[in-house]
Amino acid sequence: MVSLEHSEAAAAGTPRRGRGSRALADRWRALPVLARNLLAAAAALLGIFLLTSVTSPITDLHIASVGYYMLAVAGLQLLIGFSGQISLGHGAFMFIGAYTMALLVLHQPMLPLWLNMAATVVVSCVAGVLVGAATARLHGPYLAGATLALAVGLPSLTVRFPELLGGNNGLSITTRGAPPALSGLITNSQWHAVVVWLTTLIGLVILATISSGRMGRRMRAIRDDEAAAALAGIPVGRTKVIAFVISAGCGGLAGASHTYLLGTATPSSFALTLSLSLLAALVLGGLGSLWGALWGAIALVYFELWGTELAHSLDLSTNVANNVPIVLFGVLLILIVLIWPQGLHGMVRRLGALVRRRG
Amino acid sequence: MATTTADPLLEAEGITVRFGGLTALNGVSLAVAPGTVVGLIGPNGAGKTTLFNVVSGVVHPQQGRILWKGAPLGDHRPHHLAKRRIARTFQGLNLFPGMTVLDNVIVGADRLASGTMPEMLTGLGRYQRDERRLRERAMAALEEFGIADAARALPGTLPYGVQKQVALARAVVADPQLLLLDEPASGLSGAEITALGKRIREFSEQMGVLLVEHHMDLVMEICDHIVVLNFGEVISAGTPAEIQADPAVTKAYLGADTEEGPDA
């Protein structure tokens, strides 16, 4: 799989296997980080393709949703888990990405999807530079407050500029399904899932490569001790802004995937609860490892579903029903943090270590 | 302990630092030549750490300047030091608690890498070679300090003495020309202090060392030159023998009565 763990822990966790598989593992580790991450991403994409060829269209949609949430949470992981900067406003970058995507499709319908995605990354990175540079000197609660204001304020732009951004109803687009050449091979919903996951995996390859190299180490050093990091020659302010920009780019790209997948961008999808949910998913999944983003994203999507189902089966009023997923999620979050402070990823690793010791 | 006639690496000229109404340093001057160990001693609150902070660019002085190899450092910032080959340890440990010992030391070696920002972000170009080189360099440093076994451990799980070694290894791994040590012996056992003294003498073959330390035996044994601060002013400077014979020094220490106490 993608070496989402930074190389240290991955190497430390290598189990004692048979000679053949050990030789294979050695050869794997001898590969350059980028090659390893690309191969793993290709394998993951194949996995998604195979999985979605047996699942129903609605499940494909959920799998794709996990995909774009994972990218958003992974970007947040880089920011919070690696560089130690708190953001309560990550949803704002998803908002920017989602609307950029929708506007591009509406106003430049001839542009290919990949170009829209690339443009979205550029736009959200520029937003990241602005916000990151403005907040680089803020710490802890001040940074949290500033990003919170962003998450609250930005979606209200839609009401301020209703002609351009569609007001409370947002923007609707139609996206093409599977290309005609592949129509017999792949369903539309499967195609959507594969496209979303391809986007996410490209983002993850970059994040994982950063994480296991010098830049990731620089971020972790800053997170742990700014003064000592600076003395090692690490430009603290610049590195923090870089983390902010990359995380914004991932958030924006996740937002673009959201619009592509659902065909809409509405302000209510990017309310403050989204930012808080992303943060909760990050903590739930486990701070410090990109794998945590996967568990967090799965939890985010499926808790939303189960919560909604539960509310329906209990025949609750809409007002209450809307809040059931959030409450469920909150309860789970508190439980996990109390029982496994390292989040779901910490738990998975602990279990993995147990199994290996037995085996 | 030969005194060298080489040009000084580091010179502090008339450094004055005020924190509000408090004058932490008042016209302090000192110099460190290559291949020498210069001791900076004085009672608690004398301004030793503040002088380190001025050299590191953490604190900017109201008056005076710092010269590095004869040229003023100007308004330098802490992250400019590594490239100039100045390294420092802290009075506390200041290790990176969430990173392995090996990664702690690799961070110290960061300046040795040559990859550009885009290469760091994409994994292309010199990324892979830098990784290998930094890792090998850091491992070699850990072996030199006899703590290679702890490479994969988190610092917090190790005994204090070992953590101090990690902090030292992180400071010297990138081959500095000047090493600033802020109380490296605090919290160490007698045997560890003896070993530390030997190591600092070894360092001084490659680099100049400026040492802040409260253990007088260690200071007197390994320093070529000593500067004594009291209330932000230099009250004495000279060889260990001269310092020991100086009544002003004895008076400052007896007056302050904090010779062996932990530093503020």
Ligand SMILES: Nc1ncnc2c1ncn2[C@@H]1O[C@H](COP(=O)(O)OP(=O)(O)O)[C@@H](O)[C@H]1O
């Ligand atoms: N950042 C600061 N702000 C205000 N006062 C400070 C600061 N740093 C040091 N001081 C004060 O300056 C004086 C010298 O402190 P310091 O350099 O830490 O002494 P030493 O290391 O010799 O024990 C002390 O009185 C200390 O309280």
Ligand SMILES: [Mg+2]
């Ligand atoms: Mg001090």
